[in-house]
Amino acid sequence: MLNSTDIQFLLVIRESASLLATAHKLGLTASAVTQRLQQLERKLGIQLVDRSARQLQFTDEGELLCQRGVGIIDEIAGLMETLHARRHGMVGRLAINAPFGFGRRYVASVVAAFRQRYPDVDIRMTLSDQPLVASSDRSDLVIHIGELRSSNLISHYIAPNRRLLCASPAFIERYGLPAHPQDLATLPTIALHENNEDVTLWQLRSRCTTVNIRMQPILISNDGEVIRQWAVEGLGVIMCSEWDVADVLAEGKLLPLLPDWRLPDANVVALTHQGAGLPERTRAFMRMMQEQFQPQAPWRQR
Incomplete structure (x- = not known):
């Protein structure tokens, strides 16, 4: 040849x-x-x-x-x-996958600002409850929240994010405050199904102690806004990201539970198929995402 x-x-x-x-x-x-x-x-x-x-x-x-x-x-x-x-220039196509809620609230505004700054970049943003699965068509960038299990993708840190246990004041008045993670097993719970995670296993840590609780949710949804609304209406306890409930916590519509216990963090990261040789448009978008959460993520400014 x-x-x-x-x-x-x-x-x-x-x-x-x-x-x-x-x-x-x-x-x-x-x-x-x-x-x-x-x-x-x-x-x-x-x-x-x-x-x-x-x-x-x-x-x-x-x-x-x-x-x-x-x-x-x-x-x-x-x-x-x-x-x-x-x-090295700002031309070409940028395909982004992101979770429903976070994509609507935070990623969409960055996409709009990026497009205004770099009008020669064509952007396609796909929202999904399983952005890792939806990225099988070789998306350039996947916004992911939570633990990243076995994957050949490269992770780039974007912003901090904790997981919290929350319930409404009416729910607490009816069922009382749980004093220990084991008490959760006796309470109605609501689960968010995303990223093919095991949503019925909740793991909490306090100092050197780890407790795993197998839940039996009474309600499950793949939309974070839906489970948050159910929790506000007093239907059960939810495990959720702080970015998603910071506003309703500040308003007193939900209250945090078991403050001495901590769930695994669910930091916001950007995933790419390679570490080196990324197009400048991809690197620039990640920088703009990171700048949005500096010096402090908006959900920690309340």
Whole structure:
């Protein structure tokens, strides 16, 4: 199979007008140049250079290959320049996957600001309760919240986020405050189903103690706003992200439970398929996301 290196080698021979001059230009011996030319001719099954004449002459086939080859080399060079510009410039397509609630509340506004700043970047944002699964079509960026289990994706930190246990004042008045994680097993609970996680296993830690509670939720939804509303209406205890309930906690519509116990953190991260060589548009969008939560995430400013 002919490649661009073969064409470039043949073009150097034509420019040099002799195998000896070609050897000097390439830093090779004359015999090495001859052997490489012979290998190329054997690979193609045709003679490219007539070496029996006094001066080096190309056969018709060799001349044709050189003439067409110049265009091919120029096209490859142009393609590489375009790729370089796309990597280091703000052009091209940016495909983003994000969770429903967080995507609507925080990612959408960054997308709008990014588009205004870089109008030559076409953006497609997909919201899903399973953004990791939805990203199977090679999205450029996946916004993920929570633990990242086995994955070949590269994680980039965006913002801090804790998980909390919450219930409404009316629910607490009816059932009382749980004093220990084990008490949760006797209370109605509501679960958020996302990222194919085990939503019925709640793990809490206090100092050196870890308690795992297997819940039996009375309600399950794949939409965080729905389970938050159910909790506000007093239907059960929810485990939720602080970004999602900071406003209703500040308003007193929900109250935190078991403050001495901590759930695993669920930090906000951006996931990419590679660490190095990311297009500038992808890196710039991640920087804009990170800047939105500096110096403090909005859910911690209340």
